[in-house]
Amino acid sequence: MSPASRGPSRRLLLGGALAAASAAVTGCSSGSGASTSGGSKRLRIGYFAFPSGDLLVKNRKLLEKALPDYEINWIKFDSGASVNQAFIGKSLDIAALGSSPFARGVSGSSPIPYKVAWILDVAGDNEALVARKATGISDVAGLKGKKIATPFASTSHYSLLSALKGAGLKQSDVELIDLQPQPLLAAWQRGDIDAAYVWLPTLDELRKTGTQLTSSKEIGAAGKPTLDLAVVSDDLIARDPKAIDAWRKAEAEALRLIKSDPDGTVKAVAAELGISAADAKAQLSQGVFLTPEQVVSADWLGTDGSPGKLLTYVTDTGRFLADQKQIGAAPSKDVVREAFYLKGLPDVLK
Template identity: 85%
Template structure:
């Protein structure tokens, strides 16, 4: 396994994601593709096998019940780079997306045609950096010269770069390897890598034989938070804003259920991930889930008229990625603001 080159361009990242996207959307027929621009009552939703309101909404069929006349297709993805490519190919209407790949998506002269419309969660202990115990590494500085795997263009990739920077290491001081979660686990078990930054559920498997060096919760507390967002396509905004309003209400209901019915939420997550309720409860407890009222507050996404602190978080993420040579030019605050869809946002919590 050879190390991935440092500082991949956005074009290379998107090209690398193409195969994954093609596989993910194979279930969509040519009729599906044409419906994206034809205004048919159809929603194609990208999600991750990761504890969130999305999995609860999918399991409880909240959106299907709220939109009985719509054909709703759920498409599973493994990385934010693949989600970005799918939106460029107009293969998705709504999707989960980390704040780092979102910052990448809105950079450059041809930004990805989507806008952020909701917040799923704030990264906590559900994303972390671990070293294999057999390496004897106990801190981030000890990773110098070591092989570290992470999914490139992901929130974990961003947090890894932030962790290295805080420890006085440049990306060139380590061997960064671009791997998706399942291949990370396989490489870890073979001893091909020394460390990895990844999310649940793969993270819990690594913890069995690894030493945790830091987490996204700690990195966020130090000033570089990452979030799991929900984005909607520009096409959907133009043709069916009412469907977005209904979807937001379903997302808000899912967040409320996580707080008001934790046992029921655990059962839904366990069913979607095909794991025990014990494991689902442990995984769910590691994320930071906002209330719908917090989502639409000035501290996070904002209100109909004014974006919240998420605007600053994403702008700062873009600047950091540019400094780290991960993107060519950081998106301006104005460019990021254009990628916020806030119309009707407060209606979701009524």
């Protein structure tokens, strides 16, 4: 899910990577992540404070149970852009990442050394475009000339551009402002912006005084779906593929629990996010969670040797971002295919 209306150059990303990654992994030891003192292995996992299977894996310590000899470090991020920076800084092994920042990450002459290996969820009503009620705006076309905030390079940014284009507006018809969720909420409360496209839980705060104009569920149904993916570093793929298998199994178990144990899922998400059970239940109801079998189907991620429709979705996202001058050039379908790690699927889920 996540910084400039024209995509940041790789040099700028590298310049901010060490500081961003250092801040993100405060308290974690440095090094490649292959081992820590005493010889125990380590996995550094980036996640978002956003309802998904990640929160269940973390809360129920599913990965710690599967890999008892490993040190598991969970590192919270606010946006996909900072996740990309952390991977450039070699500070992550596995992380949640929106499909739009992933498309950015694999574009250009120096793609980020990671690959998509799982799908966490499909964006639904948990990401949306909301206008302040005080503006009187009731549809996307009414945003012409207005100030709209969103975290740049995020799935929300991509969906916002799609919504504007669908309403016949060019990017130059509005004033886009790059704000992460918390600063975005503060700007909204001050009346500095007219509208915003963002995800939960900030989205629910905006809805209290705003009018929802569209959502990622609607935009996805119109042919522009966005997803929360999970990516693994090339280094981890080369060094410890069995750890990736164990992590996938844990994520698959979490997706099954979302369906089979809704009350337990609500309790775990509420605990991880520090919110009430009622709020956790409401947030979960707005997401679209696939079954493990759907994840590895031809409709989504696919299997080794036979990538699914996600390949087309990411390729189309890259093309759209290039058309909107968000990136210099769209990655080809072959380049995107090289950024898929499907080895072992679906057998690893058995």
